[in-house]
Amino acid sequence: MNKILNLGKIKLTMHDNGFPRGFILKRELTVKEARYLMYELLGIDIGEREDYESQEEYKEYNDRLCWDVNAWLRGDADESVIAEYAYDCSDEQLGMHNMLIIAQYLIKKGII
Numbered sequence: 001m002n003k004i005l006n007l008g009k010i011k012l013t014m015h016d017n018g019f020p021r022g023f024i025l026k027r028e029l030t031v032k033e034a035r036y037l038m039y040e041l042l043g044i045d046i047g048e049r050e051d052y053e054s055q056e057e058y059k060e061y062n063d064r065l066c067w068d069v070n071a072w073l074r075g076d077a078d079e080s081v082i083a084e085y086a087y088d089c090s091d092e093q094l095g096m097h098n099m100l101i102i103a104q105y106l107i108k109k110g111i112i
Contacts, residue, residue, distance in 0.1 A: 005100055005101075005104055007100070007103055007104060007107060008107065010023065010103055010107070010112060011023070011024040011112065012024065013074070013075055020075075021075035022072075022073055022074040022075020022076065023073050023074065023075070023103075023106065023111075023112045024074075024112065025070070025073060025074055025106075025111055025112060026110060026111060026112060027110075027111060028066075028070050029066060029069055029070055029073070029111060030066070031062045031063070031065070031066045033109060033111070034062075034065055034066040034069040034070070035062070035065065036105075037069060037102060037105065038065065038069065038082075038085060041098065041101055041102055041105060042082070042086075042098060042102075044082075044085050044086040045086075046065065046085055047061050047065075065085065068081045068082065068085075069082070073102075073106070
């Protein structure tokens with residue numbers, strides 16, 4: 001099965017050496033969007049409510065996950081921040097093909 005992605009123009013920030021750093025976000029991802037990106041797009045088994053003893057612990061986990069995902073997309077954090085969430089389910093790198101699907105999702109949601 002093949003799929004054609006039409007991503008259009010994507011604005012990026014760049015390092016001084018000319019390499020891409022991250023996306024220019026029009027807005028931050030919400031917790032729901034960050035969880036979707038992690039679980040549905042990257043296949044990372046993230047924490048669920050029943051994994052935490054209190055609602056406050058679960059909220060703190062989600063807030064941290066959302067902050068980490070946004071920082072990673074902006075280029076303020078490297079892939080290891082996201083890979084930490086996958087430590088018990090995968091040791092594979094995220095890969096370029098995943099960034100294409102992520103970019104498509106971010107465009108669709110008006111984030112980039």
